[in-house]
Amino acid sequence: MQYFLVKSEPFKYSWDKFNQDGRTFWDGVRNYQARNNLKEMKEGDLVLFYHSNEGKNVVGVAKVVKEFYQDPTTEDKNWVVVDLVPVETLKNPVSLETIKKDERLIDIALVRQGRLSVMQLKQAEFDRILELGAG
DNA sequence: GCCAACGTTGGC
DNA sequence: GCCAACGTTGGC
Incomplete structure (x- = not known):
């Protein structure tokens, strides 16, 4: 089992929209590093959903139900x-801000490499964020 | 709206 | 194959 985090601008595709779609x-x-992370995803892996720009927070958990395949929105074979x-809100x-202040999360790619849109998380980091999110 | 970080492109 | 120029992302 692997853990990931993906970013989406709420204007483009929000957590609410995702839940409506089901x-x-x-x-x-369109970034090779992010693409490679997408390819690492296996059915059943869990993915945190992060709102960038607007909100700037992790809002929910999603699950991979189908492994990578050709991106249907482009002919370009590079992209998947x-x-x-959605699993839970x-x-x-x-x-x-909370993530940056948490010493156990200081090392995650979300902080270290701000522009990366798909990244892998260690289980401990994933669990820690869920713990913070449970309230 | 600005700017830092960083990935990509293209000239040499 | 290097590196400058450029474009994009995303935090502030």
Whole structure:
């Protein structure tokens, strides 16, 4: 079991919209590092959903239901998507500020490499964020 | 709206 | 293959 975090601008695709849809393919990744992380995802892996720009917090947990395949929005073979479904909404969204202040989360890619949109998390980091989100 | 970080592109 | 220029992301 692996753990990940994905970013989305709420204007583009929000957690609410995701829950209304019930399932989505995660498209729009146009960065090789992020793409490689997408390819690492296996069915059943858990993914934190982070709102960038607006909110700047982790709002919920999603699950991988289909491993990577060709991005249907482009012909370019470089890009892939995975299918995700929502699992649970965090009671207390965990803000970037909170994450930055937590010594156990100081090392995660969200902080270290701000621009990366798909990243892997250690289980301890994933658990810690859920703990903070439970309120 | 600004700017830092950083990935990508293209000239040499 | 290096590196300057440029574009994009995302925090502030």
